[in-house]
Amino acid sequence: MKRGKIQLWGVGAAGLLVAGVLIWWFVAEIPDTRLGNPATESVQSLESTQIEIGRTTYQANCAQCHGANAEGQPFWQQRNTDGTLKPPPHDETGHTWHHSDGLLFRIVRDGGTIYETPGFKSSMPAFGDRLSSEEIKAVITYFKSLWGPEIRSSQAEVSQRDPFP
Known part of the structure; x- marks a missing residue:
């Protein structure tokens, strides 16, 4: 038994x-959409209207330096004679996606010179007097539309610690 x-x-x-x-x-x-994972949401919800506003704003204000297709300048990692770097690409080949939304926003708004250190000199001008906060966010959203899902997800994780203001 x-x-x-x-x-x-x-x-x-x-x-x-x-x-x-x-x-x-x-x-x-x-996929668990109930959790509201910001990384997943950012990959899935790039709004086409905001991307178009960002693309138009980018073409009018940024393309002259960063290239019509956000490809940056040739040899962008080599220093100019004055110690600055050439404008980098904002597509997947650059480093823009390594930075949080908050930092990217502040760089566009305030210019790169506020982040200068003895080993880094920037020629990025400030656009806070020309672009609204919404236009700056739209330009950054346009950059994100140029990245693949994995890169957008990675950048969204970084942005959780430092989101748009």
């Missing part, structure tokens, strides 16, 4: 284990 109870318990435990694994596998395959 004891042997029968042990077998029954073993079959029941095995059944529960299999059921648990199947439930876990099924649930893991379903």
